[in-house]
Amino acid sequence: MFRRFVILFSVLIGLVALAAAPIRADDASLVLKRLATDNYGEIEAGVAALAASGLPVSEAVLTALADSRLSYRPSDKALFIKDTSGGWIDAATNAAPAEAPSGLKSVKLNNRVRRALEAALGSMTLMSPDPMKRIAAAEAVFKSRDANTLAPLDVVIGKEADPVVKRYFEEARAAVLLLKTDAPETDRVRAAERLGERGDQDSLALLGSVTEANATANIVSAAKLAAKGIESRLALLSTAQNAWYGLSLGSVLLLAAIGLAITFGVMGIINMAHGEMVMLGAYTTFVVQEIIRTKVPSLFDWSLPIAIPLAFCVSGLVGLLIERVIIRHLYGRPLETLLATWGVSLVLQQAVRSVFGANNREVGAPSYMAGVWDLGGFQITYGRLWIIVFSLVVFFALLGVMKGTSLGLRMRAVIQNRRMAAAMGIRTPVVDALTFALGSGVAGIAGVALSQIDNVSPNLGQSYIIDSFLVVVFGGVGNLWGTLLGALSLGLANKFLEPVAGAVLGKIILLAVIILFIQRRPRGLFALKGRAVDS
């Protein structure tokens, strides 16, 4: 009780001292003189007074005291600090005295003084002019929950003008009060509510440590209520985060699968080399970046916009070549096409391995792709955000091509009924070749995006190919909206299963579900209705 009184008293003195700014030099020496004693109680009070005084020397004096480097001359109560080299400094003037002082006695410490010192030093950072430092100090108090900081906190809360910093101060104060058994019940209940508003993992842990052993029933119930609030908030946050990750994965799947959806929809063939088209796009990005790095480093941020059309052309041309040389001979034999394109994929993988080596290649992220956007615990990385935006742009561009161009019109006609389209004068082989080139080109674009989030290696395509097939088959053939929905729902399902079942098991469950789903609806979510029995 006495200690509380002393602290309160010293705070009052401190307030008076603060009110009387600017402090004159003789006032300063008066405050300092209070430490020049061997009475622990007075030293303790003096420490608090000095801390509250805001004197420029106070930090040096208190640090010296904490390190047992502070001495005083009993004759005139002048304070001297022993510096690291063993010389003396006059504490009041912060300068070396004219002659070496004699008859000094050191200011002694006991545990109570030490605690008061810690609190005083902590509270001094609480008064730092830099708001970031004040927040850091408040967070330090929040973690340490030292009861000695309570008094200085009360002071700074009263003075703080910045609402953000003030909130941190109040939260720190609440953290101290909550587990302080001798604090008034109403204060502690309010502290629990305050922590509930803060709503993070630390507050939850703190609230969880309130039990019948250290609190009254009211406090416990308030803490439980607040904890429940935090839990539901955190659950909401993690749901939102999962949804975001799912969306991000879904957009990646969409990019990888959308080209496949077109070729599969139009030509009814499975292009096993589709993953390698993605890989070629990623390697195009790598080459573009290498050239920019060596020739014009200032253009580095433009590497991706430059790589996108190039990747489209590279993959598109390779696709056209494959169609003209191999696939066109295999129409009407989808299973053989599957095998032949698998062979193409092996050759392309090995070719890339021969040219670029088997190791992962480093593709850098431009400045706008780096960084995180924090929305109150909800974190959005710019890279992922761009990829989601990009995948949607690609999707709608492709939708525009399908709906708004004459090639799209002919493609849709061939999807619906190849023979009737041919009878109406559409040159289906040309449509096939262009479709295959378009689908491959889009895969190349996907490779540019994937180079930002995945390892650029010869195996890049392989890791996406099965997922892409499942997206296409799940979404339904020949329908881009089905692909969008399929990709997003697979991405979301994957990320929501992961925390429950683990990454691998989640994936297995998902595969099993898709296998079952395909068996219920063999033509996917959005099946084109036709009359052919063997369509």
Added chain:
Amino acid sequence: MIAFFFRKFDRMATGFVILLAAIAILVPVLNLAVPEGSPFHIPTYLVSLWGKYLAFALLAVALDLVWGYCGILSLGHGAFFALGGYAMGMYLMRQIGTRGVYADPVLPDFMVFLNWKELPFTWYFFDHFAYAVVMVVLVPSVLALVFGWFAFRSRVTGVYLSIITQALTYALLLAFFRNDMGFGGNNGLTDFKDILGLSVQAPTTRAALFALTAVFLALGFLVARAIVVSRFGQVLAAIRDAESRTRFLGYRVERYKLLVFVVSAAMAGIAGALYVPQVGIINPSEFAPSNSIEAVIWVAVGGRGTLVGAALGAVLVNFAKTWLTGMLPEFWLYGLGALFILVTLFLPKGIIGALTSRFGRPGDGGAQ
């Protein structure tokens, strides 16, 4: 009964069975009885290598049965093969006994390493050879039954079926990589010591395993042939060529497909069980979708719908693989890729199919 298996035998089938019988006897003799210095001596490593090829040939025959004769392109037959292999591997693991690194009489090393205290129920009774043999056939068959029942009943066909069979083996690949599945995680099962009390390393055991593989290949071939030349096999061919028409004629298409799929899976499982003791390891990479697709190319190279061609293709492609990966490792994937492309473009009936149509000999199956 015997006569049933040899119905409608042509020269090629006869030749194939006689060839298998001959090498089943000759190779062990040349390995064991001929002294090492002699030019006719076959070293033990070659015996195991060719034993591996024959196990692959049995897998190819199983695949040809469903793909060549019923039009079911399974890209997941490696899963049945690997499951059979795991069943055999589990028996071999339990035969290690106290000779493991941790010398636990019951638990295999990896379980001791994972700090498991007792055997999971999946491993019960695997110390009995008979039980393991039953499982080698049963596990792939039951998986094929369940999977096929769902797939064929809802009329999943063509590329859709291929994709979900691929997803099936991919899911199993991921599952077997997990340590807590209790099948050794990504290291798989290895370090085998005994089979039926005989050392798996001994040349005599290896020669016996080789002969056994050749015998089982011949048996598998006879069973598959018996199926395809029967009335049942004719319905299968009808399903392959016009599924809807066959259904409209009153045949329960899904039952035919299911039965042939299950038989094929069981054959693949036996092939896996013969493969494991000869190579001395089974790990989850056997489930990799690429392995299953590679098996498809064996069949395509030899000639789908010919059975003999499937076996021939498996041996040829694998021989080429061993040879090329030894000589020019970088060119193996080019070679394999080119094989896929060239065979589908220029040799749609495979080697046997091309030969029979060239020389006008009656083929033993309606290769399409």
